[in-house]
Each structure stands twice: as structure tokens, then as C-alpha cells.
Amino acid sequence: MHAAVSIAPLELVPATVAGILYALRAHRLRERGRPVPGWRQACFHGGLLLVVLALTALGDLAGETFVWHMTEHLLLGDVATLLLVLGLTGPLLAPILRTRLLGPLRLLSNPLVALSLWAANLYLWHLAPLHEAAVRHEGVHALQHALFVAGGMAMWMPLFGPLPQPAWFGNLAKLVYIVAVRLIGAVLGNVIVWSGTVLYPVYGELVADQTTAGAIMMVESSLLTLGLFGWLFVKAARESEERQQLLELAQRRGVEVSERRVARAVAAGRGGELRHRIEDAAVDGGPRSG
Numbered sequence: 086m087h088a089a090v091s092i093a094p095l096e097l098v099p100a101t102v103a104g105i106l107y108a109l110r111a112h113r114l115r116e117r118g119r120p121v122p123g124w125r126q127a128c129f130h131g132g133l134l135l136v137v138l139a140l141t142a143l144g145d146l147a148g149e150t151f152v153w154h155m156t157e158h159l160l161l162g163d164v165a166t167l168l169l170v171l172g173l174t175g176p177l178l179a180p181i182l183r184t185r186l187l188g189p190l191r192l193l194s195n196p197l198v199a200l201s202l203w204a205a206n207l208y209l210w211h212l213a214p215l216h217e218a219a220v221r222h223e224g225v226h227a228l229q230h231a232l233f234v235a236g237g238m239a240m241w242m243p244l245f246g247p248l249p250q251p252a253w254f255g256n257l258a259k260l261v262y263i264v265a266v267r268l269i270g271a272v273l274g275n276v277i278v279w280s281g282t283v284l285y286p287v288y289g290e291l292v293a294d295q296t297t298a299g300a301i302m303m304v305e306s307s308l309l310t311l312g313l314f315g316w317l318f319v320k321a322a323r324e325s326e327e328r329q330q331l332l333e334l335a336q337r338r339g340v341e342v343s344e345r346r347v348a349r350a351v352a353a354g355r356g357g358e359l360r361h362r363i364e365d366a367a368v369d370g371g372p373r374s375g
Contacts, residue, residue, distance in 0.1 A: 097137060099231065104133050110177055119176050129172025135165040136234065151288045154220070155298035158233055159305050162207075166237030167245070175247040194248035196262050199239045204269045206236035211273060217287040240266060244313075255352060256321045263317065267310045274303040327356045331363065340366045 107129055111121045139160040146153035181187045192198045210216060210229055219229040243250060244259060254262075277299030283290050328344075328351050335342040340363045350359040 097140060100133050100136050104130060107172070107177070110180070114176055121174055121177060125172045125174060127172075128168045132165045132168030132172060135160060135168065139165065140230065149288070151285060151294050151298040152301065154288075155301055159302065161230060162233040162237040163305065163309060166234055167241050169234075170238055170241040170245045173247050178247060191248055193239050193242040194246065194250050196243040196251070196254055196258070199243050200262065200265060200269075203236045203240035203266070206232050207269070208273065211277075213284055216285055220285075220287045252349070256317060256324070259317055260314075263310065263313045267306050270306045271303060274299045274306065277302065324351045327351050331356060331359060334360065335363050338363055338366070 107126075111126055114121055139157050143153055143157040143160075146157075178190075182191060193202075210219070210232070215225075215229075219226045242248065243254060243262065277284065278296050279299075280295070281292070283292055284295060288294060328347050331347045331351070332342070332344065335347075342359075342363060347356075347359065350356055
């Protein structure tokens with residue numbers, strides 16, 4: 086059996102560089118009076134730390150059994166990337182999005198694009214030739230990890246990223262998106278669990294190892310889904326309350342504002358800005374339509 090090297094600069098250097106660049110950008114924004122919230126910085130650096138721990142602590146084990154390889158990939162592609170995306174803000178990404186090379190990353194705010202990229206990446210790397218090449222060759226393994234991180238961040242971006250979302254991607258659409266993501270993962274997990282044959286001979290001829298790996302994937306997916314459903318429920322309830330408060334504030338202050346505008350502002354996370362505008366309009370003295 087050929088296990089890829091666990092501690093490889095090819096994989097760890099990008100995480101180190103990303104951490105340094107993030108810290109520098111956050112420092113510059115703080116000097117300009119636009120600090121990145123502490124909890125977001127903690128999420129981003131926590132995600133990078135989890136990437137490093139997964140690559141170093143599980144690297145050798147991942148080359149020996151499919152169970153550990155699956156665990157490594159779930160930590161990289163699901164948990165670490167969620168933390169990384171939670172650590173991002175619009176001002177942090179602004180210099181990147183202004184470049185001609187990386188500007189197209191704005192497309193990741195479109196859930197259809199993000200979901201397609203994530204699903205294609207997930208399934209391609211579970212094709213036997215590609216997966217076994219990653220186990221046997223360090224360079225391919227590093228590429229696999231990089232694409233799992235990139236794909237995971239693409240998948241989370243429409244839900245938690247700072248990029249503007251399509252107007253149609255409301256809470257109901259987010260619910261459908263979450264179900265679609267989990268169904269795509271569940272199909273692959275079921276194939277791995279119930280195939281009844283060894284899909285990746287590089288690990289040996291143990292069907293039990295493969296079955297356990299697929300079961301871990303399905304359990305992790307189920308737990309994430311429950312957590313996301315809970316988050317979406319709380320989010321919908323909070324937005325409903327905020328919309329009602331803004332409409333009542335506008336009515337009390339004699340400011341004309343449409344329900345559609347309020348809903349759009351709240352969905353974009355700009356309810357606070359609209360509140361200030363309503364208050365300013367009332368102070369300036371006259372009803373203003375919106």
C-alpha cells in the first residue's frame with residue numbers, strides 16, 4: 086500500500102499564506118475603521134487550524150484505511166470550509182474580487198453554480214482511478230485536498246458568504262438548497278455503503294472498511310442537515326420579526342416604505358441600514374416613499 090506523506094509543504098504552505106494574508110487585510114481594515122468582527126476572525130483561523138490538524142494528524146492514517154481518509158475529507162470539505170466562509174466579509178474580499186483573474190469568484194454567490202461545482206468535484210474524486218491516484222501520489226493528494234477545500238467553500242458560500250445573493254434565493258430556496266446538497270452526498274454515501282464490493286482496492290480487500298466510511302459520511306451529513314435546518318428556522322423567525330419591527334417603525338414615524346423594500350433589506354442583512362434611513366427621513370420631516 087502506498088500512503089501519501091502526511092506533512093507536506095505542498096499542502097500546508099497555502100494554509101499558512103492564507104492565514105498571513107487574512108491577518109494583514111484584517112489589520113488594514115481595522116486601521117481604516119472597518120474592523121472585522123472578532124468572531125469572524127476566530128472562525129477563519131479556526132478553519133485553517135482544522136485544515137492543518139486534519140492534514141498532519143490524519144495524513145498517514147488516511148493513506149492506510151478508507152475510514153480515516155473519509156474522516157479527513159469530511160473535516161476538510163465540510164467543517165473547516167464552513168468556518169472559513171463564516172470568517173469572510175465583503176471588505177475582506179474586495180481586493181480579490183477587483184482583480185481580473187479572481188473577479189469571477191462572484192459567481193459563487195449563485196447557488197446553482199456553487200452546487201454544480203461542489204457536486205462535480207465530490208463525485209469526480211470518488212471515481213476509483215482518481216481516488217487511488219490521490220492515495221498513491223503526494224501531488225495528486227495535495228490537489229485533491231485543495232479542490233475539496235475550494236469545493237466546500239463554494240458550497241457554503243450561498244448560505245453564509247458575504248457576496249450578494251440572487252433575489253430569488255430566499256429562505257424557501259435555501260431550504261431546497263440544503264436538501265439538495267444533503268441528497269447529493271447521501272446518494273454517494275449509500276453507494277459506498279451498499280455496493281457490496283471493494284471500490285478502492287488500494288486500501289485492501291476489506292468491505293467493512295468501506296462500509297464504515299460510507300456510514301460515517303451519512304451520519305455526518307445527517308447531523309449537518311439537522312444543524313442547518315435549525316439555523317434556517319431561527320433565521321426565518323428573526324427576519325420575520327425584524328421586518329415587522331421596521332414596518333411598524335416606518336408607520337410610527339410617518340415614513341412610506343414598501344413591504345417589498347423591507348423584505349429585500351432584511352434578507353440582504355441590511356435591516357439596520359434601512360432603520361437608520363427611516364429614522365433620518367422622519368427627522369428631516371416628511372414622508373418619503375420607498
